[in-house]
Amino acid sequence: MDKIILKEMDANFKNEIAAQPGAEHFKRCFTCGTCTAACPVAEVNEDYDPRKIIRMALLGMKEEVLSSDILWMCSRCYTCYALCPQGVKFTDVIEVLREMAIRQGYVPKDRIQKIRKLDKFVQKLRCDLITNKLHPENDDSDAVCKTVKDELSQVW
Ligand code: SF4
Ligand code: SF4
Secondary structure, three states, X not given: OOOOOHHHOOOOHHHHHHOOOOOOOHHHOXXXXXXXXXXXXXXXXXXXXXXXXXXXXXXXXXXXXXXXXXXXXXXXXXXXXXXXXXXXXHHHXXXXXXXXXXXXXXXXXXXXXXXXXXXXXXXXXHHXXXXXXXXXXXOOHHHHHHHHHHHHHHHO
């Protein structure tokens, strides 16, 4: 995180978020880090940190949060949602932030649909790869790789 310049913060950003259905309790976050410790995306991407996203939002770093690529990394697995001791419902909060980013012109309108399609594609790919590995006699990795390339170009 770059240095924080208070006069550039949007003090109302947190209220704007908390006014949206699903994000009502996000100001309850007490920075315990349970979400980040359990997040499968944070495990593979050191820049992804749900706790930090909430801190940035609470501080009023609207521009940084809504224009960040990191907003689109969440796979919506609901692990943080289930474990949060404060009932923050981060999976819903991230959805609220994504919709705000679109409504306020930070990203293209079709971003959510594209991410949804990509998530579905990745899940299918995971199932195909597991099936391939569980049945090495039928393993056709070359075909899977070709399908990935073809399908990915249609998804995004
Ligand atoms: S688990 Fe909940 S309270 Fe803890 S840091 Fe994450 S959102 Fe905040
Ligand atoms: S819903 Fe998103 S932020 Fe929460 S644990 Fe899953 S991937 Fe991480």
